[in-house]
Structure formats: C-alpha cells, structure tokens
Amino acid sequence: MPATASEPRGVREYLLAFADDEHLMGQQHTEWIGVAPFLEEDLAFSSIGQDELGHAALLYELILDLEGTEPTDTAVDSLAFGRPSEGYRCCHLVEFTTRDWAEALVRHWIYDTFEEMRWRLVAGSSRPQLAAIARKALQEEAFHRRHADALLDKLLASPEARERILEAFETVGPLAGGLCEPVVGEAEVIDEGVAAASTGSLLEPLQQAIGQRFGYWDSIGSPAADSQDGRTVRSADFEPLLARMREVLDYDPEAVW
Amino acid sequence: MARSWSTMEDFEAFLDGGGLVEVDDDMPQPYRQAVFSFIEMHANSELMGGLTERDWIPKTPGLRHKMAVLAKTQDEIGHGHLLYMVAADLGVKTRAQMLEDLFAGRSRFHNVFHYRAVTWGDQVAIAFLVDAAALISQQAVFKNCSYGPYKRILLRIIAEEGFHMRLGEDRMMRIAEGTGPQRRMFQESLDRWFWPALQLFGPDSKPDDVLLRWHIKSERNEVLRDRWVQKFVPMLQSYGFTIPAPELSYDAEARRWDVGPIDWEPLERTLAQGGPDSARRIREAADNWSRTSWVRAAMSNGTAA
Numbered sequence: 001m002p003a004t005a006s007e008p009r010g011v012r013e014y015l016l017a018f019a020d021d022e023h024l025m026g027q028q029h030t031e032w033i034g035v036a037p038f039l040e041e042d043l044a045f046s047s048i049g050q051d052e053l054g055h056a057a058l059l060y061e062l063i064l065d066l067e068g069t070e071p072t073d074t075a076v077d078s079l080a081f082g083r084p085s086e087g088y089r090c091c092h093l094v095e096f097t098t099r100d101w102a103e104a105l106v107r108h109w110i111y112d113t114f115e116e117m118r119w120r121l122v123a124g125s126s127r128p129q130l131a132a133i134a135r136k137a138l139q140e141e142a143f144h145r146r147h148a149d150a151l152l153d154k155l156l157a158s159p160e161a162r163e164r165i166l167e168a169f170e171t172v173g174p175l176a177g178g179l180c181e182p183v184v185g186e187a188e189v190i191d192e193g194v195a196a197a198s199t200g201s202l203l204e205p206l207q208q209a210i211g212q213r214f215g216y217w218d219s220i221g222s223p224a225a226d227s228q229d230g231r232t233v234r235s236a237d238f239e240p241l242l243a244r245m246r247e248v249l250d251y252d253p254e255a256v257w
Numbered sequence: 258m259a260r261s262w263s264t265m266e267d268f269e270a271f272l273d274g275g276g277l278v279e280v281d282d283d284m285p286q287p288y289r290q291a292v293f294s295f296i297e298m299h300a301n302s303e304l305m306g307g308l309t310e311r312d313w314i315p316k317t318p319g320l321r322h323k324m325a326v327l328a329k330t331q332d333e334i335g336h337g338h339l340l341y342m343v344a345a346d347l348g349v350k351t352r353a354q355m356l357e358d359l360f361a362g363r364s365r366f367h368n369v370f371h372y373r374a375v376t377w378g379d380q381v382a383i384a385f386l387v388d389a390a391a392l393i394s395q396q397a398v399f400k401n402c403s404y405g406p407y408k409r410i411l412l413r414i415i416a417e418e419g420f421h422m423r424l425g426e427d428r429m430m431r432i433a434e435g436t437g438p439q440r441r442m443f444q445e446s447l448d449r450w451f452w453p454a455l456q457l458f459g460p461d462s463k464p465d466d467v468l469l470r471w472h473i474k475s476e477r478n479e480v481l482r483d484r485w486v487q488k489f490v491p492m493l494q495s496y497g498f499t500i501p502a503p504e505l506s507y508d509a510e511a512r513r514w515d516v517g518p519i520d521w522e523p524l525e526r527t528l529a530q531g532g533p534d535s536a537r538r539i540r541e542a543a544d545n546w547s548r549t550s551w552v553r554a555a556m557s558n559g560t561a562a
Contacts, residue, residue: 027315030323033330034311037549038556039304039338046331050324057320077319101549154556161555248318248377252438256431257318257377 010185017089019059024094026052102168109148126193300340301366360543371532378446384425401475433496458482
C-alpha cells in the first residue's frame with residue numbers, strides 16, 4: 001500500500017503504542033546487561049533487547065511512511081525520543097523500573113507472552129509492511145518466550161527461587177493488564193483490517209497464560225484498575241526514564257552522533 | 258592424541274618450530290600456568306570492559322545506534338564467555354572460581370577498565386582508542402600464538418574487535434565534523450583516555466619475558482605501543498584534536514611521532530586494584546554477582562529440574 005497522509009488517526013495511535021512498547025521494553029533490557037546471574041543471561045538480554053529495539057525502529061518507520069515522511073534514522077530518532085511525555089502511548093509495564101533481576105525476568109516473560117499474541121493479530125494485516133514485520137518478529141518472539149520459560153521452569157521448581165519469583169510477580173503482575181488496553185480510536189484499526197481483533201481481546205488469553213505460568217492471576221485485577229486512560233497517562237517512572245534516554249541528545253540538540 | 262615432552266628444551270624447540278599446543282597435551286606446568294593467567298586476564302578484561310560501557314548503553318543517542326552499541330557489548334561479554342571456557346579447560350581454575358576471584362579483587366584486568374566513562378565522549382574514545390589498542394595486541398598474539406585453542410578463539414575476537422574499532426572511528430568522525438560542544442566533549446575524553454589507552458600495552462618487555470619465549474606473545478610491548486602511536490597520533494590530529502602529550506614531537510626525517518616520557522605510575526596503581534574507579538567497579542560487580550546468587554543456586558540444584 002502506498003504511503004498516505006490520510007491514514008486514520010486510530011491506526012497511527014495503535015502503531016505508536018505498539019512501537020513505544022517495543023522501544024521501552026528494549027530500553028529496559030539494556031539496563032540488565034552485565035549484571036545478570038550468568039554471562040549467558042547477559043548475552044540473552046542484550047540479544048533480546050536488540051530485537052525489541054529493532055521492532056520499534058521498523059514500526060516507527062512504518063508510522064513515518066504512513067505519514068508521508070521519509071523514514072531516515074534522524075526522523076525515526078526524532079519520533080522515538082523527541083515527543084513530549086504526553087505524546088507517548090506505551091503501557092506502564094514497560095515504563096516500570098525493575099529493582100532486581102527477578103522482576104526483570106517476570107516482566108520479560110509477561111511482555112513476550114503478550115507480544116507473541118499481539119504480533120499474531122497483525123500477521124495478516126491489510127498493511128503489507130506491518131504483516132511482513134510481524135512475520136519476522138514472530139520468529140524472534142518464539143525464542144524470547146522459550147528463553148523466559150526455560151528459566152522460569154527451573155526457578156519456579158526451586159523453593160527459594162520460587163518465593164523470589166512470586167514476590168516479583170506480586171509487583172510486576174498487576175501492570176500486565178495495561179498491555180491489553182487499547183488506544184483511543186482502535187475501532188478504526190479493526191475496520192481497516194490493520195489488526196484481526198482488538199487489543200482488549202488479548203486480556204483473557206493473557207490472564208490464562210499467566211495463571212498457568214504463575215499459578216494465579218487474581219492479584220492483577222482488571223486493566224481499568226491501572227489508570228492509563230487509553231495509554232495517554234504516564235506512570236511516575238516514565239519521566240526519569242525519558243530523561244535518561246535523552247541525556248546525550250539533550251546535551252546538544254544540534255548534534256548528530 | 259596427547260603429546261608430551263621429556264624436557265623443557267624439547268618443549269621450547271617444539272614451540273620455536275611453530276608447534277601448536279593443544280589442551281590434552283602434557284604441557285610443562287609453568288607453560289600451562291602462564292597461558293592460563295594470560296587468558297584469564299584477557300577474559301576478565303572483556304567482561305570488565307563490557308561493564309565500563311554498560312553505564313552509557315541506556316543513554317545511547319539513537320535507536321539504531323543503541324542496537325549497534327548493544328551488539329558491541331554483547332560481543333565483549335561473549336568474548337569473555339568464550340575465553341573463560343578456554344581458560345577453564347586448562348584445569349587451573351573453574352569459570353566460577355575465576356569470576357569469584359575477579360569480583361573479590363584477587364585477579365587482574367586491563368588498566369583501562371579501572372577508569373570510569375564519565376561522558377558519552379568517553380564511550381566513543383573507548384570504542385576507538387582502547388578497542389584499537391586491544392586489537393593491535395590481539396593481532397600480535399594471534400600471529401604466532403603457540404596455544405591452539407586460544408589462537409582459534411582469537412580469530413573470531415579479532416574480527417569482531419575490528420568492527421568495534423570501525424564503529425568507534427565512525428562515531429569519532431561524526432563528532433569531529435560536528436558541533437563545538439561535541440568536539441569539546443571528545444577533546445576532554447581524549448585528554449582522559451589517551452594515556453590509559455597507550456599504557457594498555459604495558460612497559461617495555463623484559464629481555465627474559467617468558468610470554469615471548471613461549472610464543473604466547475609474538476611482539477614486544479614497545480613495538481606494539483609504537484604501532485598505535487604512529488597510527489593514532491596523526492589521525493587524531495588530522496581531525497583537529499590535540500594530543501595531550503606536552504612533549505610530543507615529530508622526527509621529520511624518520512617520519513615518526515614520539516609522545517615523550519611515559520609516566521607508568523597510573524598503570525602500576527591499576528595493577529594493584531588502586532585505579533581511579535577500581536574500588537567502585539569491583540564492588541558493584543561483586544554486589545551484582547551476590548544479589549543473583551539465588552538464581553545460580555536454583556539452576557544448579559539437581560532437585561529443581
């Protein structure tokens with residue numbers, strides 16, 4: 001489909017939420033390089049982080065393309081880093097500052113479990129570029145899921161580690177519902193055939209998957225409990241995170257690095 | 258099939274003839290220890306280098322740029338991973354013992370990673386100057402390395418380090434052609450990192466250096482250091498940066514740069530774990546290691562499968 005400036009606003013919002021989630025998730029993985037329990041895990045987190053940032057870059061490019069803007073690296077970075085905080089559409093799960101590796105692992109599992117479902121919804125998208133990105137991403141997400149599952153299989157079977165993982169889940173789990181929160185105007189996304197079903201339709205399968213993995217889902221509550229308001233409200237962790245991401249860029253706004 | 262040598266003279270003749278020692282060989286104990294210590298320090302340095310860079314990865318300016326920097330750090334830690342396995346196969350220490358020793362401050366890593374990267378310019382200076390110094394050293398080890406498993410791993414490491422140096426060079430060039438604040442930032446980084454990078458090669462090799470005699474190293478420290486100076490001094494100057502060496506001189510006839518006297522005291526401090534950032538670096542690595550001990554305990558627990 002050729003680039004068009006008349007893409008419905010809901011489609012842009014939808015893609016932006018998708019891209020921002022991937023961007024911030026990749027960003028969060030960068031914080032765990034070199035401090036994992038094994039060198040193999042340092043390598044895994046850096047690899048997964050690169051995949052998520054790569055997905056974000058492709059999605060930002062798609063948004064620029066739909067707007068009729070040439071998707072240069074500079075334009076992608078301007079979209080990725082240059083918005084005021086109210087312009088971001090990420091969910092609070094990816095904004096959250098994890099305090100230990102158990103929380104990082106639990107979030108990694110929840111995020112990639114959801115992510116696999118979300119990419120499937122756009123694998124047959126009416127926007128061929130998006131469908132192509134989804135096919136690539138789905139191959140990678142399968143690895144991410146397998147990685148997180150293999151670790152949790154072991155850790156949840158060991159009493160002390162199980163306690164730590166479930167404690168981390170108590171903190172991170174309640175943010176999972178926010179992943180399934182749609183943006184304003186998502187109905188257009190379905191009408192246009194961009195996605196096969198609404199983001200909200202993923203809540204039940206995500207709850208089931210989490211229930212099977214961690215043994216319970218009760219503490220998570222409904223997505224509305226976490227007030228993202230169509231993903232337009234940022235959590236307390238977001239501003240410091242954005243400032244950290246922008247530190248070098250803000251050093252000299254004229255500079256190309 | 259494992260080989261053995263009845264005397265050190267036979268073994269050294271084998272090495273002098275270009276022989277490659279393999280892990281199953283019955284190598285003389287002093288050689289085993291020397292190769293092990295050399296590879297252990299290399300492994301430690303790859304890991305600590307990754308930790309030096311990690312402070313700035315989350316702040317990398319740009320999405321694809323961040324992917325490249327992540328890939329670089331992944332390579333560095335990956336090199337550490339491979340090298341620890343090669344070192345562990347020598348049977349002197351296990352990988353866990355090497356890591357425990359590193360985090361307890363009982364084993365060494367290269368001088369440059371006892372310093373802190375305080376600006377983004379430092380990150381670029383490390384990727385450019387330090388990776389280039391490491392590359393020159395590793396190429397020289399690879400050329401005539403007598404320990405087969407190390408030589409084979411170095412082939413891959415050198416290929417990747419070449420990538421890193423080019424990434425650093427590309428970023429340095431962007432800065433050189435960039436704005437005033439960018440150039441000032443990098444000049445300050447150069448002021449901080451020029452001498453530590455140069456000292457990475459170490460003082461002049463001693464005449465009886467066993468690493469040279471046993472073909473673990475193939476060239477003298479001063480030769481390698483000079484190679485770096487002759488390449489990077491003119492290159493940095495051509496981009497308009499100032500070399501922070503007050504006695505820098507150029508011999509037009511010999512067409513050689515001389516950086517003047519080298520103060521080795523900072524290097525000696527780092528070797529005694531007393532560099533500017535040694536304490537924090539080792540303490541944080543040790544803290545992180547101990548905070549995740551529960552994961553290692555669970556993963557090694559036979560009943561947990």
